[in-house]
Amino acid sequence: MFRYLLCSFALVLLYPTAIDLYLVGLPKIAQDLGASESHLHIAFSIYLAGMATTMLFAGRFADVIGRKPVAIFGATIFVIASIVCGSADNTETFLIARFAQGIGAGSCYVVAFAILRDTLDDQRRAKVLSMLNGITCIIPVIAPVIGHLIMLRFPWPSLFNTMAGIGVLVCALAIFILKETKPNKTPKQQFDINTSLTATKSANVEVFLERYFISRLIITALGVTTILTYVNVSPMLLMGMMDFDRGEYSTVMALTALVSMLSSFLAPLALSWIKQGTLMIISQCILLTAALILASSYYGFENDTLYLMGFALVCSGFAIGFGVAMSQALSPFSQRAGVASSLLGIAQVFSSGLYIWLMGLLGVSALNMLLIILLLGSLISLTLILLLGSPIHRGSNEEIVSTT
Structure with a gap:
């Protein structure tokens, strides 16, 4: 059970880390990329847009091919996007890479909750999700401090290189530690991925419009x-x-x-x-x-x-x-x-x-x-x-x- 908790916590933490770690470097990023600091604040919305657009697809794929492949894909995209952010020399490249970071983080975020749903009963899941929320609350406090310490000795790309390193660690956990948790479906529980969410009233098929x-x-x-x-x-x-x-x-x-x-x-x-x-x-x-x-x-x-x-x-x-x-x-x-x-x-x-x-x-x-x-x-x-x-x-x- 510990492996599932560890991997789920790591997958979720990519999301807030990519928001809070780089904020301390915004003035320097704006200066080097020739953009205003207010202009670069759009990177927050771009990042959330990347998360939102990928979430539904990530969830569907996680239900079809499994949690582990989607987790590995999301962490890999996050790593690549973080490296591109750190090497960007213009605003457009930086924002595109931030969107890709959102895709990676969004995929991992969805898989984390699916894993907890697969592996925990109702009571334990409620307790674990409360603890997970508490750990997530630490990131907005710790991340800016870490970012400040990093920038005391290194340029702002090191912030994104740090994110990439975290992504590599999460990817390694997904590859070597995480085991597949997607339940095997019985014939009665099979459903067509393209079927409308309201297409069936069968007691054995899980519908969302309830x-x-x-x-x-x-x-x-x-x-x-x-x-x-x-x-x-x-x-x-x-x-x-x-x-x-x-x-x-x-x-x-x-x-x-x-x-x-x-x-x-x-x-x-x-x-x-x-x-x-x-x-x-x-x-x-x-x-x-x-x-x-x-x-x-x-x-x-x-x-x-x-x-x-x-x-x-x-x-x-x-x-x-x-x-x-x-x-x-x-x-x-x-x-x-x-x-x-x-x-x-x-x-x-x-x-x-x-x-x-x-x-x-x-x-x-x-x-x-x-x-x-x-x-x-x-x-x-x-x-x-x-x-x-x-x-x-x-x-x-x-x-x-x-x-x-």
């Missing part, structure tokens, strides 16, 4: 949209509205990341005492409380402590409930876990980008942007959790890989 899966997809998408909105508007809130300097801003972000990490590690312990649905309700109540505290601070009591408390609750509420919601979303799918992971990832990336873009287009202020998604997201999620509390299992089609 209420339980859609509810969890919406909950996870709203959760990711909430946390990415907070990350996106945090500079404006902390350095603009609250007049923090860069050092204070970095300290607050590090502390909120620590809150996320601790909450994620406490969630598995909580699951030993309370039910998954109860923990999800608690997480949404925390997010709703965060919205009320931030609103009262902005519209009533102007208090920095209340703001910081609200930000901490945003991170804590997301960290407590996200792993459980992801586990429940994957629970009904044993034969199509790859596609299920893809749909979840696409929904999360698309909803986040669309919401942030739309709010910016409408000229909504940074705090109101966060308040809107906190209020709507928590209320919608609470409603879905209360209405659709348990999955509908289709017989005994869940296969668990034996621990070795």
Whole structure:
């Protein structure tokens, strides 16, 4: 079992590493490539676009040819793209390589969740996904520090060479450590990859257009949209509205990341005492409380402590409930876990980008942007959790890989 956890964690970590490690080098990258720093910020959106466009295909291939080949392919593409980024001498090449990095990271991201679905039962998967979320929260804190240390002695291409090295390590794990986990399909469980998702109502065929899966997809998408909105508007809130300097801003972000990490590690312990649905309700109540505290601070009591408390609750509420919601979303799918992971990832990336873009287009202020998604997201999620509390299992089609 340890091999599956190790490989899944490594596959997931490519995604945040490629976002956070190079940010410290943006000014120097812009200077060397003859572009403005603001122009190169589009590299973030390009990277997410690469992830989104490949997720559905990666999930389908993972369900057809297996998890291991897709993991090796994704890690290999990530390595090549990282090397090209580091050797780029113009903006166009750099952005194309960033898109390719997203393809590689997106393939690995989808496979990681499919592996966990294949190898863990519902309860253990919820605990592991919560821990995985906590480890992921460490990357935004550690990666910029590592990037800064690298650039003290080496030029900015070394940042991408480091990413390539990480990709090589992940590829080696996929080749030599990871064993194939894709379940063998019985004749009744075979399905045509080109068949519409709604083409069959057979109890033995896993379909996605059902209420339980859609509810969890919406909950996870709203959760990711909430946390990415907070990350996106945090500079404006902390350095603009609250007049923090860069050092204070970095300290607050590090502390909120620590809150996320601790909450994620406490969630598995909580699951030993309370039910998954109860923990999800608690997480949404925390997010709703965060919205009320931030609103009262902005519209009533102007208090920095209340703001910081609200930000901490945003991170804590997301960290407590996200792993459980992801586990429940994957629970009904044993034969199509790859596609299920893809749909979840696409929904999360698309909803986040669309919401942030739309709010910016409408000229909504940074705090109101966060308040809107906190209020709507928590209320919608609470409603879905209360209405659709348990999955509908289709017989005994869940296969668990034996621990070795």
